[in-house]
Amino acid sequence: MNWKMADRAEKMNPSVIREILKVTEKPGIISFAGGLPSPKTFPIAAFTKACANVLGSDGEAALQYAASEGYGPLREWVAASLPWDIDPAQVLITTGSQQALDLIAKILIDKDSRVLVETPTYLGALQAFTPMEPEFVSVASNAGGIDLQDLAAKAAGARFLYLLPNFQNPTGNSMNEASRAALSAAAARLGVPIIEDNPYGDLWFDAPPPLPLTARNPEGCIYMGSFSKTLAPGLRLGFLVAPKALYPKLLQAKQAADLHTPSFNQRMVHEVLKDGFLDQHVPTIRALYKAQRDAMLAALEANLAGSGVTWNKPDGGMFLWLKLPKGMNAVDLLPLAVERNVAYVPGAPFYSGTPEHNTLRLSFVTSTVEQINTGIAALAQVFSENQR
Amino acid sequence: MNWKMADRAEKMNPSVIREILKVTEKPGIISFAGGLPSPKTFPIAAFTKACANVLGSDGEAALQYAASEGYGPLREWVAASLPWDIDPAQVLITTGSQQALDLIAKILIDKDSRVLVETPTYLGALQAFTPMEPEFVSVASNAGGIDLQDLAAKAAGARFLYLLPNFQNPTGNSMNEASRAALSAAAARLGVPIIEDNPYGDLWFDAPPPLPLTARNPEGCIYMGSFSKTLAPGLRLGFLVAPKALYPKLLQAKQAADLHTPSFNQRMVHEVLKDGFLDQHVPTIRALYKAQRDAMLAALEANLAGSGVTWNKPDGGMFLWLKLPKGMNAVDLLPLAVERNVAYVPGAPFYSGTPEHNTLRLSFVTSTVEQINTGIAALAQVFSENQR
Numbered sequence: 012m013n014w015k016m017a018d019r020a021e022k023m024n025p026s027v028i029r030e031i032l033k034v035t036e037k038p039g040i041i042s043f044a045g046g047l048p049s050p051k052t053f054p055i056a057a058f059t060k061a062c063a064n065v066l067g068s069d070g071e072a073a074l075q076y077a078a079s080e081g082y083g084p085l086r087e088w089v090a091a092s093l094p095w096d097i098d099p100a101q102v103l104i105t106t107g108s109q110q111a112l113d114l115i116a117k118i119l120i121d122k123d124s125r126v127l128v129e130t131p132t133y134l135g136a137l138q139a140f141t142p143m144e145p146e147f148v149s150v151a152s153n154a155g156g157i158d159l160q161d162l163a164a165k166a167a168g169a170r171f172l173y174l175l176p177n178f179q180n181p182t183g184n185s186m187n188e189a190s191r192a193a194l195s196a197a198a199a200r201l202g203v204p205i206i207e208d209n210p211y212g213d214l215w216f217d218a219p220p221p222l223p224l225t226a227r228n229p230e231g232c233i234y235m236g237s238f239s240k241t242l243a244p245g246l247r248l249g250f251l252v253a254p255k256a257l258y259p260k261l262l263q264a265k266q267a268a269d270l271h272t273p274s275f276n277q278r279m280v281h282e283v284l285k286d287g288f289l290d291q292h293v294p295t296i297r298a299l300y301k302a303q304r305d306a307m308l309a310a311l312e313a314n315l316a317g318s319g320v321t322w323n324k325p326d327g328g329m330f331l332w333l334k335l336p337k338g339m340n341a342v343d344l345l346p347l348a349v350e351r352n353v354a355y356v357p358g359a360p361f362y363s364g365t366p367e368h369n370t371l372r373l374s375f376v377t378s379t380v381e382q383i384n385t386g387i388a389a390l391a392q393v394f395s396e397n398q399r
Numbered sequence: 400m401n402w403k404m405a406d407r408a409e410k411m412n413p414s415v416i417r418e419i420l421k422v423t424e425k426p427g428i429i430s431f432a433g434g435l436p437s438p439k440t441f442p443i444a445a446f447t448k449a450c451a452n453v454l455g456s457d458g459e460a461a462l463q464y465a466a467s468e469g470y471g472p473l474r475e476w477v478a479a480s481l482p483w484d485i486d487p488a489q490v491l492i493t494t495g496s497q498q499a500l501d502l503i504a505k506i507l508i509d510k511d512s513r514v515l516v517e518t519p520t521y522l523g524a525l526q527a528f529t530p531m532e533p534e535f536v537s538v539a540s541n542a543g544g545i546d547l548q549d550l551a552a553k554a555a556g557a558r559f560l561y562l563l564p565n566f567q568n569p570t571g572n573s574m575n576e577a578s579r580a581a582l583s584a585a586a587a588r589l590g591v592p593i594i595e596d597n598p599y600g601d602l603w604f605d606a607p608p609p610l611p612l613t614a615r616n617p618e619g620c621i622y623m624g625s626f627s628k629t630l631a632p633g634l635r636l637g638f639l640v641a642p643k644a645l646y647p648k649l650l651q652a653k654q655a656a657d658l659h660t661p662s663f664n665q666r667m668v669h670e671v672l673k674d675g676f677l678d679q680h681v682p683t684i685r686a687l688y689k690a691q692r693d694a695m696l697a698a699l700e701a702n703l704a705g706s707g708v709t710w711n712k713p714d715g716g717m718f719l720w721l722k723l724p725k726g727m728n729a730v731d732l733l734p735l736a737v738e739r740n741v742a743y744v745p746g747a748p749f750y751s752g753t754p755e756h757n758t759l760r761l762s763f764v765t766s767t768v769e770q771i772n773t774g775i776a777a778l779a780q781v782f783s784e785n786q787r
Contacts, residue, residue: 062451075633202401276663
């Protein structure tokens with residue numbers, strides 16, 4: 012048969028991480044490689060009760076086709092939960108926040124459109140944007156955020172700047188108040204719209220992060236949020252908040268993509284949320300993840316201080332970012348780590364431009380303190396045995 | 400801010416049906432306009448039990464991120480349920496079968512690619528394909544299926560032919576064995592791949608439909624199915640079966656679109672399905688819909704025989720297709736019908752090319768026999784008062 016693939020399909024490639032992580036599929040391995048939240052945090056009892064309530068009181072509506080915009084009470088909950096003035100009519104419920112990236116790409120990216128991203132950035136966003144064939148432009152970034160000079164140099168004609176200001180994936184870095192204020196002003200001056208992705212913002216350890224960029228300029232930003240890290244990812248529930256002028260096209264893209272996000276899941280999550288459940292639940296996630304971050308930082312200090320390996324100290328989220336001495340390559344070292352029963356994700360796939368091969372991402376959320384101690388000690392041995 | 404929309408966004412328009420149906424939003428109206436299954440058929444008790452079982456026995460996995468391909472046992476169930484030889488590795492679980500259309504469009508349609516569709520065709524497919532900017536080519540069709548001469552004349556360079564051989568939306572028409580055999584041979588000879596969409600195939604009334612087109616040429620077809628009409632649409636669960644050569648790109652598109660279909664929903668549906676539930680359940684849907692189709696056919700005969708209005712007799716599914724005398728316009732008549740408390744969907748939006756303005760779609764599945772009798776009598780009055 013004459014199957015002929017679309018040009019864009021040529022640019023779509025299997026997830027590099029998925030391929031890399033095949034090597035880590037080994038029973039009993041201590042994995043710092045995952046991007047998964049800890050299943051210990053899933054409120055199974057609350058979901059069980061919510062399922063019974065929703066099906067018992069509202070089963071026919073929960074199982075029927077529904078509006079593409081999302082379930083009204085959940086849209087209202089989202090609007091009320093965010094720290095700036097939002098009309099629920101600006102909220103679009105999505106099938107995970109990954110889908111928000113797909114919809115945004117469809118309405119804002121033409122072939123060869125310039126799309127600005129952090130260095131490094133979330134791999135899933137690169138994958139979601141790629142089918143619309145943008146030209147990715149990697150803006151210099153450091154632990155404090157985007158380099159504004161580099162942004163100014165690269166802004167001309169950019170469709171948008173995509174970034175994660177809180178506990179970024181992959182680095183775990185966050186932007187402070189001064190960086191946000193400066194970036195918001197710069198983006199407005201340069202006329203660059205911002206796509207603000209915030210799946211991890213609720214997972215702060217000591218103090219809530221500063222105001223979102225979107226709160227500072229709602230007409231210039233699309234904001235993305237998720238219930239995957241505060242409740243559970245397996246329900247695939249996310250949302251976006253868009254300026255009213257953009258909303259209709261996003262809605263049409265949503266309708267074409269999957270008609271609507273499962274009505275049952277939306278009601279189930281709203282049933283869990285509606286009486287302030289997150290106020291008690293999220294602090295338990297923060298406490299768990301903070302204890303494990305502390306354990307990982309202590310283990311890194313104990314095993315790698317003075318070795319030339321450096322790392323950051325994330326204030327929340329799930330990830331920590333390690334830099335090996337120049338010349339070392341985290342992809343090459345991964346099989347050696349796996350031999351010692353420990354896994355991580357090399358940093359290279361997270362770069363849209365030239366990768367830093369000496370970087371890697373460690374998740375501290377799915378391993379126990381004991382596993383963290385054992386795993387980091389094993390990693391330190393691999394690094395020291397393979398110094399360059 | 401310098402928001403600049405993608406060119407494709409210009410082509411995306413609000414659902415015409417959605418706009419048209421706003422006029423039908425009136426309390427107490429008898430609506431034959433919906434595309435929704437009857438909520439009476441939703442197995443709420445079975446779902447309630449399944450939720451408790453899944454969360455009780457396998458809650459952490461059901462709530463965690465999962466493979467983009469879908470839940471293994473559900474993929475195996477799908478492969479085993481279809482009447483040709485399928486490797487479960489060819490099955491991709493999608494967020495409703497609407498998403499399958501989106502993924503297919505992404506990997507097979509370039510700007511201005513020729514996409515062949517029936518006359519008329521499923522509006523949701525036109526919406527799903529439109530963002531990839533195809534040139535739609537409407538192939539002449541009648542109650543027996545595609546006109547093969549017209550297909551041959553239009554086949555050159557076509558990326559695929561999209562069609563619904565069973566109880567089509569909007570017409571309710573089905574292809575018989577001879578038409579399928581001839582179309583399958585013609586498509587193979589012309590080298591035209593087929594996208595076979597089959598959401599309604601299980602809803603036959605007297606005899607199961609003939610073998611799918613895909614069963615006749617699995618390498619030349621992508622097959623799409625859904626649980627929306629046999630279980631419930633609010634869970635958004637569909638699937639596609641693709642030739643192995645195409646599967647990897649569809650999988651990459653799926654991963655980029657929403658990572659995976661909700662793992663909870665997949666397990667919940669598999670829990671309901673696994674012990675042969677559909678064998679008892681689907682016959683109850685068939686019986687209900689058949690009784691209502693019979694009532695509608697009887698009411699049409701009683702009220703419209705000899706009026707110049709004609710209609711088909713669907714052997715299954717949800718819809719019936721009416722033709723008014725030439726010169727009458729179903730869009731213009733709709734407000735008059737709504738005044739009399741009855742609604743339908745005009746046929747025009749289902750045509751990718753020149754519409755037949757005298758056509759309309761009636762759903763017989765969500766109205767009681769009494770409502771059908773009252774509603775068809777009211778429609779007949781509207782038609783007779785507005786003859787041309």
